Amino acid sequence: MSRLLHTSDWHLGHVLHGHSREEDFDAVLAEIVAIAQESQPDLIVHSGDLFHSSRPTARDLIRAMRTLTELAAIAPTVVVAGNHDSPTYFEFLNLVSGPSLGRGLFFVDRLRPAHDGGVFTFDACGGEQRIRLAAMPFVHPNRFWQRSSTSGTSHADYAEAMRGLQAELMEALYKGYDAERDILLFMAHVFVTGATRSPSERAVDESFETPPEDLPVVSYAALGHIHRPQPVQGLKFPARYAGSPLPMDFGEADDSKSVVIVDADPGRPVRVLPRRLSSGRRLANFIGTLEELKAAADQYDGTFLKPVIVGAEPGVLLAQKIAEIVPHAILVKPAPAREAAADAVLDFDPVDEPDLPEAFRAYLASEGLSNPAAESTVTAFIQLLNELDDETPPTVRAEELLRTALEDTWTETS
Template identity: 40%
Template sequence: MRMLHVSDWHIGRSVVGGHSRYAEFEAVLAEIADIAREVKPDLIVNTGDLFDRSPPAAADLGLGIRALVELAGVAPTVLVGGNHDSPALLQALDTLVNALPVGDDGRPPRLRFIAPAAPAATAAPAATAAMSGILTFPTADGHRIRLAPLPFVHRNRALAACDRPDEAGRVYARYLRQLQQDLAGRLRAGHDPEHDVLILAAHLFVEGAVPSWSERPLDITQDYACQADALPDITYCALGHIHKPQAIGRAGITARYAGSPLQLDFGEEGETKSVVLVEATPGRPTRVETIALRSGRRLMTFTGDLQRLADQAHDFGDAFVKAVIEVDGPGLGLGLSATVRAIIPRATIVGLDERLPGWQDVPVLDAHSDISPEPELTELFRDYLTETGVAPHHADQLQQAFAGLLTAADHDAVTDPVEQMLRDALPAGHDHL
């Protein structure tokens, strides 16, 4: 069998300063479709974070759907939801594309959306694993793919019975282990070792994986990492969530993060983006090939004087650039920007600073900082409640109340409570305070 593994598209992500990357996403998704047509896979798996924002902008939603439909025209395609994906949106999309009956050949739907479960007060591991059943797909060589999807599991689903915040990480890790054991057992139940290949498609953070630091920081803490030895020993574990393409170095398994298709922010500078082609035959070792992606603009940083910038000008091309220019003395001021742009005219300058001799670089943002657009207030409040150890059933109630307060605060017609009390106290016929 042949399977194409892609991940973490994050459609809608912009570069610091609000520079749109829509055209780049169009180009790289078209490139992925071309690769799919060339390699002719039996199955295409996207391991989550289709969009960067929940909900996505209308144009981004349209682009993502068109890209998935194009892939589904090549081979059956499964999207396993990530932490950036809206469960309600993915459920709606899955209902929409699978509302019609399958064809006369009885083959499974060509496009499936496996939504993450929303944070809940209580959820047994078996119940969460049952969010989606084992999917099966025939292959061109007469074999069969059995796929176990594991969308992103929020910590609140594991911590209902956890009363001690210092044990939350261990409880979550045990929960993920139980989920994967359950899925592996269901994969193996009734499978034919001479005809079936077994695949896990999961959106999670595995210990030892190297982040790009463009991921959402609260979702890649080591305290909540999935233990590497919890991954099942099956044909292939397709992983999403980490943007740096990489294999998981654990003996006895074949597991890989496909990574993001573009350099999403400066934590990914220098990374070569790729998709993963997996070839497997029952009873034989799995073969994995990474296919480099060439679309998209690079993100580059520069530190040095103007002469050094001029010497390296040909390296920048149309990149997004953050530059620190070392100068002999003050005085360039606003002219510095014009000078830099004249030296690298095709590049887009998204950050520019001037340093005098002897400067000591003490950055406000380090390499681990997430310079992507800030999460929504409701997301930050949810993560705060989780980190502080609030019981999930209480956290859900607090989240609902908090969302209600935000809605009220945003409403144009909201009246100040004190003002309303004074109005109520006025005699009839008096309209002014």
């Protein structure tokens, strides 16, 4: 029986509202390596967004390469570029640490034809079985933009083009297919219609989806892009998002993070086993009074805590009171609950324009910003508003050149 370990969306370099997550990344990556050592897979795949930024820091590069090298020492490891990753960085990493050095570590920087890194073949079970993997990094809609188009790439254009690209990979994947020996896998960084998103996925464009029925039929499809671990529904074969190993924001505080272990035999249904990850500091939401927070304070030790306090007045003293109650929590945006009375009415004529500086000053106060800092911010805001009073924006050089060209068009003479 062949075994696959599927992980995804590490987002190394991610910062939680100004707080470093390096400690948490180190812990959860060590846990992933430990699971790989215990389960002894024949192949390890990472389905994209290795980094949170297209220009990762040297520290994050070291963290990624140290972990991937440890994984590659256990089994061949293939990583595809996600939408957050830089294809150029991936090309470099493949050059300095990839198969040319015999380390069993493969980076797929961009969509490649089968003969040039689009399809991989690995022996499994001592050579008795063979794993064949088609790898599809993130494909940007601009790839399918037509010069004749005035509106860019449409949803239909994207879906049709993706079907064509996947068909090319699958044709190569099935070439020489041995039903008694081969296990076929597909890995892609893609947004599949119907997947449950998380608030942290701000870069996912829902207008460019892949319908689940367009996914190629394989033994298992390893997907990346969505941070919440979940299966793709409505398919006759298993396809799954491994999800991010750490919660990326407080909307994922209750998610059960995991990697996925897949056991497969040729010609038989696979067994999909999510393995829960428990490392890294927990994210917690709290809504209640200060007294209720005090009663439950112990459970928030060592967590990133986002508290919303009922019945409290805004101000800097509120954050201080919360910190005294939960001194061992890392506070993120502590704030009073905002409650609107059911019979609240407007105290100004709706047709009148509201006083924006006063509204902005009230907002800053509700966020707990102190008076001196609030006033300097309001002053800068008023200056910006005054600059916008001039409704005739200055022209730019490119605009002037274009206007001149349109006014003095060139016509061909016979």
